Amino acid sequence: MNHHPALTASEVAALWNAYMQNTMAYRMIQHFATVNEDEDNNELIQNSLDACGFVIDGVKTIFEREKQSVPIGFTEEDVNLKVSRIYSDLFALRYIKYMAAFGTAASASFLELLARMDVRDFFTNASNKFISLYNEITDQLLKKGAFIRSPTMPPMEKTEYLQNESFLSGLLGRHRPLTAIEIAHICKNLETNSIGRTLLIGFAQTAQLPEVRTFMDRGSQIAQKQETVFREIFLEEGMPLPSTWDSTISKSTDAPFSDKLMMFHTLQLNMISVTAYGASIAGSMRVDLGAHYTRLLTEILQYSNNGVKFMIYKGWIEQPPQNVDREILKNKH
CATH class of the missing domain: 1.20.1260.10 (Ferritin, core subunit, four-helix bundle)
Structure with a gap:
């Protein structure tokens, strides 16, 4: 047609x-x-x-x-x-x-x-x-020798099916080893938090409004804390930690970006983290990992909600396209 x-x-x-x-x-x-x-x-x-x-x-x-x-x-x-x-x-x-x-x-x-x-x-x-x-x-x-690889693990010698539910929560109080899928999610979340932390430190250093500087400081602290959670999981696992992503930040306090852009970017990073944590929960069968992700997810949502409220107050959020309000149309008669 x-x-x-x-x-x-x-x-x-x-x-x-x-x-x-x-x-x-x-x-x-x-x-x-x-x-x-x-x-x-x-x-x-x-x-x-x-x-x-x-x-x-x-x-x-x-x-x-x-x-x-x-x-x-x-x-x-x-x-x-x-x-x-x-x-x-x-x-x-x-x-x-x-x-x-x-x-x-x-x-x-x-x-x-x-x-x-x-x-x-x-x-x-x-x-x-x-x-x-x-x-x-x-x-x-x-x-350049600067690509950050995830940890390696020994090859599987045989394939087999799970035999009991201890795979989910551990055996006798001890967690079973991480699966390759769980490792991949942790590495992805480490990268997201590392990039976000570096960006937000720079944003806090150059933001014009004190409220924006405070918001960025809080975000970089959250990212650092969440990075620590993921690194501690690897340490407990006896796995080598991925190298630290480059976080070199100059001493300049001149702002390359508007406060509006930096706030929007931070909310976008939050959205990416929320999506990634949701996928991580779905891909992680160890109960303790699900508990970690749920807790960290709640923290990001609360932080993001504060950012949205501030941006609305400043008039910095464009209204997305939305459906017509039928009640308003009816009251026009």
């Missing part, structure tokens, strides 16, 4: 979220591009800007064609390209790698909700761009 159906609510949500996240990332990476001193990174940083730009332009084109309001997102007013660096060039690479992985997952996760071919094609192409960027950055980090 030759017809042009309207965008569904799911399609609008996917496009709107993609625009907000990529305008934010674009401004972050613009700063990294301006202060970068490692020539090996130039092409990778430009490729990351191109990937974000592809999403921004694509969403704008679709929304304008459909007479949808284009979000404000984050603009040139949210980044100051005249100030000195806050983070190292190596951290910039790790940040881009992390965001490329998130961009890939976010693009792919929406596909099952999309019907229109043009929107599906758009997110498929966006996902492919972020996958390519992730692989390029990973190759570069490996070449």
Whole structure:
């Protein structure tokens, strides 16, 4: 059939979220591009800007064609390209790698909700761009000897089925060894908290408003505490700890980013952590791990809720597209 159906609510949500996240990332990476001193990174940083730009332009084109309001997102007013660096060039690479992985997952996760071919094609192409960027950055980090690998474990000598419920809670008060899946989740959550902690320390150092500085300080403390929880699990397991991600932060107090952008970015990191902890609970069969994740998840949700309230108070949160209020329409008569 030759017809042009309207965008569904799911399609609008996917496009709107993609625009907000990529305008934010674009401004972050613009700063990294301006202060970068490692020539090996130039092409990778430009490729990351191109990937974000592809999403921004694509969403704008679709929304304008459909007479949808284009979000404000984050603009040139949210980044100051005249100030000195806050983070190292190596951290910039790790940040881009992390965001490329998130961009890939976010693009792919929406596909099952999309019907229109043009929107599906758009997110498929966006996902492919972020996958390519992730692989390029990973190759570069490996070449520099700076890729943080998860711990290794001895190969399985045989396959077998579980025989009793002690696999869930341990045997005689002792936890059974971690599975490879549980190790993978812990490593992922270590990386998220490490990157978040480094970002928030820099944000606290450069934020203009005292309330924002306090919020960032609190966030970096939460991230450090949660990192410690995961590291202690590995120590109890007798496993080697992954190397610490680069957290070099300069002494500059000049703000490259607006307080609005930094608050939004922090809430995005919280959202990523909540999603990751949910997946970790599903993938972890040891009862103690589930208890850890549930506790840490509650802490992040409370912290994030405080951030949302402050951003609403400041008028910094754009209203997402929403359905019409039928009660208001009825009362117009």
